[in-house]
Amino acid sequence: MSYPYPKYNDEANAKAHMCAVLTTWQANHVSQRLSKADANKSKITEFGLSLDRQPANWYSQYEEGEFESFKQLTNKFIR
Numbered sequence: 001m002s003y004p005y006p007k008y009n010d011e012a013n014a015k016a017h018m019c020a021v022l023t024t025w026q027a028n029h030v031s032q033r034l035s036k037a038d039a040n041k042s043k044i045t046e047f048g049l050s051l052d053r054q055p056a057n058w059y060s061q062y063e064e065g066e067f068e069s070f071k072q073l074t075n076k077f078i079r
Contacts, residue, residue: 003027005050014078021050043070047077
């Protein structure tokens with residue numbers, strides 16, 4: 001069973017949203033036993049599924065592979 005990602009549209013707390021995304025990602029991928037690199041790439045990619053409106057436009061300005069880690073993406077998003 002796949003869990004849908006909560007949507008963020010600039011009205012919620014960015015830190016709380018990142019925690020919700022990570023919790024949902026973990027629920028979706030708990031049994032996959034991904035390598036650290038694959039898990040990191042998956043988190044970055046699937047983060048985009050949680051965005052709506054202006055935040056989705058912000059995320060789309062970045063090229064694939066531009067974020068080296070989910071932590072880097074988190075820091076940039078929260079700023």
